[in-house]
Amino acid sequence: MSIQVVLCDGALAPAVGWGAEGAGAVVCFDGIVRPIEDGRRIAGLIYQTYDPMAELDLRRLAEEATRSFGLLGVTVEHSRGTVAAGECSFRLRIASAHRKEALAAMDWFIDRMKQDVPIWKRPAPAENHRGPIP
Amino acid sequence: MSIQVVLCDGALAPAVGWGAEGAGAVVCFDGIVRPIEDGRRIAGLIYQTYDPMAELDLRRLAEEATRSFGLLGVTVEHSRGTVAAGECSFRLRIASAHRKEALAAMDWFIDRMKQDVPIWKRPAPAENHRGPIP
């Protein structure tokens, strides 16, 4: 557990180098591969995508989210292949005029993606880590 | 409005260079100063903080959020002084095991901050921008 609080003079440095004209909120979600899956320690996850449908579906979801929530910008990135535990396999960035629609759209998008978009994952077993799970 | 979708091989590059052991979700919220406030074009916002209470309060909120939502890490940054339109004045990052608690905590934290933390803002008028609001 870590907490850090900073008050600083003037603007904060850009975190992501991405935004949209008129945006008041830019939210970035990073999905990180966790070291434990279903109680087993794993080395990572192996993602398989159905190309190009996965990309088309992500684009359709982004377009629907943009219309429904009145967003100003969306970027989606998703890994295929092996992603080690602790690394990022999915990133969704949403820019909107205000915070509420960005957070609502983020929740909606991720739910829909997990339900619909043709991407599959399977664990990459941790061959050399047979120690107890902390 | 902009949409960008990328499927890429392997892990995504770290967006923020920050996380927490065991986190499956890292969410970053950037609050950006909008060029229009109450229908008027502004050059930016001028933030005044009551130090050190503002920082203490942000830390208290982060601690309460961490306990209530079971978070793994929180960072809060807030500007004081002048922040130009389009620049970032507030950044909240939350790391948690899963997405739902990170998004819920983010919404809760920002609501509470806007209600309680002794930070005030006033517009910096746009002297040289008297054109029509787009």
Added chain:
Amino acid sequence: MIHQVLIFGPYAEAVGEGRVDVTLLDDQTVTARVVMESLREQQPALRLLLAHAILAVNCRRVGDETLVNAGDELAIVGLVSGG
């Protein structure tokens, strides 16, 4: 007519391959429903998993009555797990 169907994830693991063939009668009107029913009959290893399956034709999910033509790309897109 023999049609190839792309499969992924648990479907591919169940049969050990990334595609399966489905044989359709030449005088049949081939809809998505017919493809799925034929798959269930002809691929016993997939039968249980196909309860959660959705057919995609040319990268779009389709309804049961959508017609399938020779040359269409067919894929099973259920049981996804991205993110």
Added chain:
Amino acid sequence: MIHQVLIFGPYAEAVGEGRVDVTLLDDQTVTARVVMESLREQQPALRLLLAHAILAVNCRRVGDETLVNAGDELAIVGLVSGG
């Protein structure tokens, strides 16, 4: 006893300063409520805004009955607008 109270934002704009004095009777038990009531009486420019005010003593919001001692840092922390 004269106590200084730090003010910010709309409070500071209303009086044109970042602090105001509040005069308290020497034989009075000084609680947060007494400070706020005295401020309302002695600072007419703040009266309306003080309806939304909260008193902080040494950087903590306090309840009406909290005692205020000489040397405590007092501040009005209502009508905030961060973020």
